[in-house]
Amino acid sequence: MERLGRWLSGGALALVILFLLLPILVVIPVSFTEAPVFRFPPEGFSLQWYEKIGRVDGLLGAIGLSARLALLATVISLLLGTLCAIALVRGVVPGAAAVSAFMLSPLMLPGLVLGIAMLQALREVGLRDAWWSLLLAHVVITLPFVMRTVLASLSLFDFGMVDAARTLGCSYPVALWRVLVPNILPGFVSGALFAFIASFDNYPVSMFLVDVRTKTLPIQLLNYLEISPDPTLAAVSTCLIALTVAILLLCDRLVGLRRLAPV
Amino acid sequence: MNDQHLAVRGASKRFGTASVLDDLSLAVARGEFVSLLGPSGCGKTTLLRCIAGLLRLDAGSIAVAGRDISALPAHRRNVGVVFQNYALFPHLTVAQNIGFGLRAQGVRAAEAAPRIAEALALVRMAEFADRPVTALSGGQQQRVAVARALVVRPTLLLLDEPFSALDRKLRETMQVELKHLLREVGITAIFVTHDQEEALVVSDRIAVMNAGRIEQLADPATLYQRPASLYVLDFVGQSMRLGGTVSAAGLGEVTVETRLGTVRAPGAFAPGSRVVVAVRPEAVTLTETPPGGRNTLAARVSEVSFLGSRTQLHLDLPAGEDRGVVELPRLPPGIGPGSAVPLAFPIADTMVFPAA
Structure with a gap:
């Protein structure tokens, strides 16, 4: 009986993993097809769709824009988020629990609501520039990801270590750098990772803030799909999968995946 | 220094x-x-x-x-x-x-x-x-x-x-x-x-x-x-302490009336003062015929704790400022909760403090 249960749960796990993974894995062979349509199994082998990424109007520009946007938003969120988290954890803020819940709230808020609200608010104060609007909105989107992981790391951090470093000859900022930063590095890395991805593939918020010349990758991809649905999209997706895997491997090397996603 | x-x-x-x-x-x-x-x-x-x-x-x-x-x-x-x-x-x-x-x-x-x-x-x-x-x-x-x-x-x-x-x-x-x-x-x-x-x-x-x-x-x-x-x-160590009133004083010694009996101790307090007399647990012996220079009191045991190298007697005292712990190297036979014990301790080892 017990064995049957174990088989059943193991089988369910395998099925769910398959269900999650198959659609993603299908994209990869399709990107190498010779046929001009999405079809599985792919016919023949060619790199023409990868070539086409560069020739499709605005696609490379959109990749560059999304990358710049995600990178900058992540860096700003890391700096702001860490300082905010220290303030919240050290208990210098009255009502720290309520404040941190508020700062994490964009995670729970539907993107559409956030997008409309940002559009309204930014236009109200007279900001019409798409790039700056997107950057501000993406900082709002990425901040909770950084806050969440840094708060979690900091709550486990013993600030007595900073005191110890100070009595051993480190000034306060040096003590933070040499003791606090290495100990919450996994929090930094995983927070940055989630933040980058959240910004890079954000659709519902960006949708309201882009203009004709400033389009992020997800929006550009959907536009392209509506005009000419060919395997170029599969090629772009495959590149993104490769990039994600590369980043994960790098993080594993740096801090270890186990520390990135504590169970 | x-x-x-x-x-x-x-x-x-x-x-x-x-x-x-x-x-x-x-x-x-x-x-x-x-x-x-x-x-x-x-x-x-x-x-x-x-x-x-x-x-x-x-x-x-x-x-x-x-x-x-x-x-x-x-x-x-x-x-x-x-x-x-x-x-x-x-x-x-x-x-x-x-x-x-x-x-x-x-x-x-x-x-x-x-x-x-x-x-x-x-x-x-x-x-x-x-x-x-x-x-x-x-x-x-x-x-x-x-x-x-x-x-x-x-x-x-x-x-x-x-x-x-x-x-x-x-x-x-x-x-x-x-x-x-x-x-x-x-x-x-x-x-x-x-x-x-x-x-x-x-x-x-x-x-x-x-x-x-x-x-x-x-x-x-x-x-x-x-x-x-x-x-x-x-805060430091245990003691037997009893609240009382100074009945006589002179020559660097006071006589204090406590609930358990009269105690003499080195000190200087005016007659009528409220004081607490105290003695460390190991200074106390159980004897009815002590040598001179000692205070004697009669008390009742409430609890006995065996601690290995010594045995503690907790005395049955009313709640309040009185506290009674006595330590003996070995427990004499026939002594347990409820026993009446004769206590003796040197006057020189008896301390006296103003009541809090």
């Missing part, structure tokens, strides 16, 4: 409206071990953090080796601290933990290496140099913390409840071991503790603290035998 190594003068510190240190002064000689003993909230840890520079005094001064360090930040005081939970750096190995302070002070690696090795050998942790500190036992972590604090050659070592994280058996071993090690190094050390037994073991002198002040600063024997106040009497 004119060789003052640490001198705290008029130290005051408030947190909001609460006064944590209240015009406190303390002088410690070079090479001396002093314990700050008191219940939580008495200000002992605050005083330690002020000496380390992790907190600033509101008023008063702190001098080490004749130099006023009150205005210096923590990293320029060169005062070593062993923290309660050791605060070792989990991202570094044992050797890197010990070398942390040397690196912070800009000591070159070539010069640091032999000093780290020497510190490791001092605490008998040489074979653990490259282990992560997270893999060490409590006692080993404590040794690393001590080595890390000592390797920078501090002028003073502060230890905040250094044994509280260890289990009882290990604590007793480490207390003696650490005392011996620090004596060897010849450093001046201040221990903060709420455990009176620990204070008695490790210190040359003990400062009993109460509400931000030092109630009494004395060597362990004096503190135990001649406590300056009821507070010290109760």
Whole structure:
């Protein structure tokens, strides 16, 4: 009986993993097809769709824009988020629990609501520039990801270590750098990772803030799909999968995946 | 003690409206071990953090080796601290933990290496140099913390409840071991503790603290035998104490009427004063025909506790200021809960305090 249960749960796990993974894995062979349509199994082998990424109007520009946007938003969120988290954890803020819940709230808020609200608010104060609007909105989107992981790391951090470093000859900022930063590095890395991805593939918020010349990758991809649905999209997706895997491997090397996603 | 190594003068510190240190002064000689003993909230840890520079005094001064360090930040005081939970750096190995302070002070690696090795050998942790500190036992972590604090050659070592994280058996071993090690190094050390037994073991002198002040600063024997106040009497060791009224006084001796009988004690109080007489548990014997110079009382036993090397009798006394603990090397036959016992104790060992 017990064995049957174990088989059943193991089988369910395998099925769910398959269900999650198959659609993603299908994209990869399709990107190498010779046929001009999405079809599985792919016919023949060619790199023409990868070539086409560069020739499709605005696609490379959109990749560059999304990358710049995600990178900058992540860096700003890391700096702001860490300082905010220290303030919240050290208990210098009255009502720290309520404040941190508020700062994490964009995670729970539907993107559409956030997008409309940002559009309204930014236009109200007279900001019409798409790039700056997107950057501000993406900082709002990425901040909770950084806050969440840094708060979690900091709550486990013993600030007595900073005191110890100070009595051993480190000034306060040096003590933070040499003791606090290495100990919450996994929090930094995983927070940055989630933040980058959240910004890079954000659709519902960006949708309201882009203009004709400033389009992020997800929006550009959907536009392209509506005009000419060919395997170029599969090629772009495959590149993104490769990039994600590369980043994960790098993080594993740096801090270890186990520390990135504590169970 | 004119060789003052640490001198705290008029130290005051408030947190909001609460006064944590209240015009406190303390002088410690070079090479001396002093314990700050008191219940939580008495200000002992605050005083330690002020000496380390992790907190600033509101008023008063702190001098080490004749130099006023009150205005210096923590990293320029060169005062070593062993923290309660050791605060070792989990991202570094044992050797890197010990070398942390040397690196912070800009000591070159070539010069640091032999000093780290020497510190490791001092605490008998040489074979653990490259282990992560997270893999060490409590006692080993404590040794690393001590080595890390000592390797920078501090002028003073502060230890905040250094044994509280260890289990009882290990604590007793480490207390003696650490005392011996620090004596060897010849450093001046201040221990903060709420455990009176620990204070008695490790210190040359003990400062009993109460509400931000030092109630009494004395060597362990004096503190135990001649406590300056009821507070010290109760905090250090156990006692039999009885409230009463002075009925006669003269020639450096008072006669006190207590609930259990008349007690004579050396002291000077006006007749009619409310006082508390007390005697340490081991000064009491059970005998109906004591030799001269003793007080005798009759009491009833409420509970007997066997402690191995001795046996404690708890006396049946009404609640209030009376408390009765008597210790005997061996329990006489036929004595148990409910027995009536004749108590005798030397007049010279009887203490008398003004009632609180």
